[in-house]
């Protein structure tokens with residue numbers, strides 16, 4: 001297929017190239033894989049359709065897929081997360097790309113449709129919208145796909161539900177669930193970039209503020225830990241008793257959202273669940289409360305309820321809308337309830353995406369080799385891959401660790417050894 005694209009402004013490509021070069025210099029693991037597989041070209045003859053945030057780090061992944069022989073077609077997986085300069089740079093380099101910041105929902109699905117027009121053999125998702133399109137609207141295309149990968153928690157949930165229903169027709173590797181992804185990207189990546197998004201959108205001081213984090217899973221743990229480190233009083237809301245208990249023992253205060261709504265200065269939803277903040281919560285929030293979401297979809301904050309309560313609304317800063325209530329209280333919604341770290345900041349730092357995207361790349365290589373013999377359904381990555389990638393990452397950081405001695409290995413397997 002001839003290269004094709006629709007981006008905001010191709011003239012932004014020079015700036016995009018600089019950003020990509022910066023990311024490349026901070027993603028040594030993925031760059032090492034690029035070098036290794038450029039000669040072998042394991043993806044030769046494959047058409048990879050991707051639907052994942054168009055950031056500088058994603059551009060490094062795309063470059064690596066192409067270096068390994070793949071033809072690539074891409075769209076963004078969120079209407080507000082595309083970095084237009086990076087999209088322009090990818091288009092100028094010859095990648096088929098359909099993505100721009102601020103697209104409508106219809107345009108979002110139009111872009112996915114264009115991405116898969118070239119009949120992909122492999123799909124790469126973040127949230128499962130592309131794979132859903134292949135399984136519903138464009139079922140004719142499913143026959144040529146030998147496998148896919150999924151980047152995020154919400155996407156993996158959707159795919160597992162689909163597989164349980166017997167509806168998933170090809171194998172998909174759950175990249176999210178790799179230890180070197182979930183325990184790093186979601187925790188440290190989301191933790192830092194979510195606060196980055198809040199600060200860029202508001203410039204508020206976090207020290208001394210009551211920061212409420214809904215969900216103490218991977219992302220919530222990262223956000224709460226970082227906010228606490230900056231001097232905030234952290235409050236957690238949860239539905240899972242063990243998660244709430246862990247949060248309490250980490251030094252956060254756990255309580256219901258009904259209670260937290262009255263106390264919070266900043267609210268971050270990180271659950272992957274809808275309606276976490278609803279009308280009664282907005283009704284009891286303090287004047288000046290800041291509300292944002294870092295979960296995959298924009299359904300965690302019930303925005304129609306906020307709009308219903310408001311008598312007026314205005315954009316007061318980039319990515320910051322002020323809603324004034326009847327009683328004069330003001331509530332500030334960031335990035336229209338979309339992922340605040342990608343819409344108001346640049347997404348996760350390159351260093352952490354290095355491992356996530358190394359997993360994505362190796363997932364694609366595995367599918368190219370074994371996809372045809374893998375069963376339809378959701379597959380985990382090999383835990384050995386986690387250790388290999390972590391070892392590679394440590395080496396790039398100049399960190400050496402110990403290895404078990406022969407005697408220790410024997411001891412580890414010796415059930416007769418006791419007191």
Ligand SMILES: NC(=O)c1ccc[n+]([C@@H]2O[C@H](COP(=O)([O-])OP(=O)(O)OC[C@H]3O[C@@H](n4cnc5c(N)ncnc54)[C@H](O)[C@@H]3O)[C@@H](O)[C@H]2O)c1
Pocket residue numbers: 152153154155185186190214215216217218219220237238239240243270271272273275276294295296297339340341342348
């Ligand atoms: N912003 C980003 O860049 C980014 C990065 C990774 C993941 N995500 C997304 O963030 C979301 C969370 O991912 P995760 O990996 O932390 O998932 P997780 O499963 O580790 O954690 C989610 C937590 O939310 C809790 N929860 C569910 N419903 C709740 C409710 N109503 N109130 C309070 N807590 C509730 C669960 O009990 C769980 O502990 C997902 O949508 C995921 O796709 C976003």
